[in-house]
Amino acid sequence: MNKYAYLLREIFECNTITQRDLAEKLSLSLGSVNSLIREAIALNYLNKNEHGLNITSKGLDYLSKFKVERAVIMAAGFGSRFVPLTFETPKGLLEVFGVRMIERQIEQLHEVGVFDIVIVVGYLKEHFEYLIDKYDVKLVYNPDYSSKNNISSLHYAYQYINNTNVYILSSDNWMRENMYHRYEPFSWYSSVYMEGSTSEWVLDFNKKREITEINIGGNDTYVMYGPVYFSKDFSSVFMPILEKAFHTPGSDDWYWENVLMRELKEKNSLLPAMHINPQPANQVYEFENLEELRAFDDKYKEKSGNVALELIAKVFNVSENHINGLRTLKSGMTNKSFLFEIDNKSYICRIPGKGTDVLIDRKHEYDCYMAIKDLNITEKIIYFDKESGYKISKFYDGSRNANPNDSIEMARCMELLRTLHEKHICVDHEFNIAERIDYYTKLCEDTGGISFHDVNIVHKNMVLLLDLLNEIKSKTCLCHIDSVADNFIITSDNKIKLIDWEYAGMAEPIIDIAMCAIYSYYDKSQADKLLKSYLQRDPSIDECKKLYAYMALSGYLWALWTVYKANVGEEFGEYSLKMYRYAKDFFKEVMKLQ
Template identity: 80%
Template sequence: MNKYAYLLREIFECNTITQRELAQKMSLSLGSVNTLIKEAVSLNYITKSDNKAVLTLSGLEYLSAFKVDRAIIMAAGFGSRFVPLTFETPKGLLEVFGERMIERQIKQLHDVGIYDIVIVVGYLKEHFDYLIDKYNVKLVYNPVYSCKNNISTLHYAAEYIKDSNVYILSSDNWMRENMYHRYEPYSWYSSIYMEGNTNEWVLKFNKKREITDIMVGGKDAYVMYGPVYFSKDFSNAFMPILEKAFFTPGSDDWYWENVLMNEIKAENKDLPAMHINPQPDNQVYEFENLEELRAFDDRYKENSGNVALELIAKVFDIPQSHIKGLRTLKAGMTNKSFLFEVDNQSYICRIPGKGTDVLIDRKHEYDSYMAVKDLHITEKIIYFDRESGYKISKFYDGSRNADPENKEEMGRCMELLKSLHDKNIKVDHDFDIAERIDYYTKLCTESGGISFEDVSFVQKNMEILLDMLDHMKSHKCLCHIDSVADNFIITADDRIKLIDWEYAGMAEPIIDVAMCSIYSYYNKEKANVLLESYLQRKPTDLEYKKLYAYMALSGYLWSLWTVYKSNIGEEFGEYSLKMYRYAKDFFAEAMRD
């Protein structure tokens, strides 16, 4: 810690500050402060008159090395613990007492003269664009925000951190009082004291307040909490280490603090000290979930402004404050869903995903649910909106998804599908894969095109398969279509439920086996076993050929689906490549004699 810089900073901000106040702020004795002031006077950093201390030009020049260059605000993440609010609004743009959290921090930075502000965005990045016009900030995009932790945010902001004195801030922090300064005398991590057991990142430090160890979890300890400051020396030493860590295999889940923790534990002498910056109670807030936000800001108890919460309150005829246990589910490819509790019973609320209004006919989905309701094989539907697609259903505590690698479990799933098909249930709408391929091709073309180089060749091969299936003629019945293993739910009492019927329609039964196979990334041998399990006998050559044809066509269909979703801003990684490969590989299998 540079005591001269600390002293000069405090005098710069308030030239009437007393020695006692300085001692308290700097955690020094009165005698030490008195000595420090005398030294600063002798060095011509300050002059004293009329109980005031005034910085000289030499003092200002000395302090200039500690001037904060800019602030980096991390705002790329999803904020999963704040669903459903963050389905619509990035966490940092949520309001506390009518003020957006990120804007409060920007204004606090402006109040101390810091105007160079870089915001690293990712999830719902477009929502932050207005801040450029309102506050003249810079936006930096983190393209891997969904698959790497916040180590990636500092990586993509590296050019603004290296060789700089810089604040590292989180968009979703809320500070009661402004804790930023125009000058900072040392690197620090904000900290609060937590009594009892904690799962936070615990800090150990010496008498100089230098952090000597970091561990996850502890008891009665100071923990990492809130803003961080990198001095130029620290930035230059730390960022090359972070860059190396970013490219290290297995670092996807790392926070940047993991890198800091590793270096401190390794006692890296080349890394300048990071200090603890203790904060008083009720100064820094890191809201962990909606419950904490409700406790802090009463507005969220009954009037969150969120469509899903308003719907749940209306359906159950309860105040929003009675909706508890909000937590996200693993993101689906078509929709967004979250869990909630009402009167100790768990439910799932489904929110239609982006672009689903042109992909799915919700009236058809509703009709499918009604057609099979007496079979009791679906989840229990509490509410279904045939226009918007919002759905509320019972959540089965203790349930789990079927395991596609468990032959016995998949056999039971196929038994359920066969039983469904054998009922020969009819609805008034088809799932016509030829029509769907044409439709998805049109959507792709209108939204930006199809990026596969050989798509015209593959399309012709799909037409060959469709002609082949037309000549095979088979009966149709209600098929689920989206028969991924994740949609087979094994309940705590060992029953199997088949959920999410949004693509269901009249089709040839083997398409459900084909869909299940490609969703499970099965090869030919595993797909053959699945078909045999479904039929409970050895399939005929014709049945194998149908399976392969439908696997190819389905792969092509979902690759187009993924291209369209990508064109409108939603990425699914390598899924499109895998589906496109099924189209090619199983066309070849279907055409074998």
């Protein structure tokens, strides 16, 4: 620790500070502080007059190398523990006592003279754009925000951190008192003392308050909690190490703190010390979930301003404070869903995804649920809005998704589909795959085009398959269409439910088997077995043609679907490539049977 820099920093911020207060801030005895002041005066860093101590120009020159040059605020993540609020608003833009958390930090930085601020964005990145005009910040985009942990945010902000005196902050922290400074004498990590057992990241440190080891979990100890500061000498050594770690296979789930933990365990002597910066209780807040935010700010108990929570409160005739146990579920490709509890009973709320209003007719979905309600094969619907697509349904505790690699479970799923099809239930709308292909093609063309270079050839092949299907057409019935294994729910009492009927309509039954096969990434052999399981006999040549044709057409359809979603800002990784490959490969399989 640089004793002169620390002393000069405190006097710079308040030249009327008492020696007793200095002793407390510097964790030194009063006698030691007196000696340190005398040394600083002798070195011409300070002078003394009747009003107190003043820093000389030489003292300011000495301080200059400790000047904070910048702050980098990490704001790329989703904030899954704050659903459904974060479906609409990034966590850092949530308000606490009427002020957005990230804005409070920016204003605290401005108060101490730190104006060069970089915000690393990812999820809902457009929501942060206004900060450029309001606070003259820079935005850096992290394209890996959904697939990698916060090591990626520091990677993409590398040029703003390396060889720089810089704060590393999280957009969702809330500090009661301003803990930032114009000058920082050493690198540090904010810490609070936690009594009892904790699963937080625990800090071991020596008498100089230098962090010597980091472990996950401990008892009655200091833990990492809140802001961080990298001095120039620290960042210039640490950031190249972090870059190497970022490009190391298997590091996708790493926090940047994992890299620091590893370097400390390996006792990297080249890495300058990082110090613990203990904070008093109730100074730093890292809200873990909505319940903690409710306990802190009463606004969130009754009127969060969130559409989904307001809807749930209205449907169940309760205040928002009665909605508990909020947590995200695995996001679907079409919608977002979260789990919640009221009176110890669990439910799921579905929120329609971006762009789904042009993809799905919610009135048709509602009609399907009504048509099959007496079969008792779907989830129990509590609320369904035919206009918006919001849906509330019962959550089956102890339930799980069907396993597409378990032949016995898939046989049961096929039995459910067969039962559905044999009921010959009718609705007033169809799922016409030819019409859907034309429609999705137009959506793609209107929003940026289709990037597959041979799409014209593949499209012509799909037209050939449609002509073939017209020649061997069979009767239609209500089909689920979205028969992915994840939509088959096995309950705790071993019953099977088929959920999410938003694409359902009148179609040929084999399309459901084809959809299930491509969603499960089945090859030809697996698809053949699935069809045989559904039919409970060997399929005919025409039935095989239908299966392969629908696998090809469905693959093409969903490839177009993902292209459109990407054009409007939602990426699904390699899914489009896999679906497009089904279009090509299973067109060939049909041709082999001609």
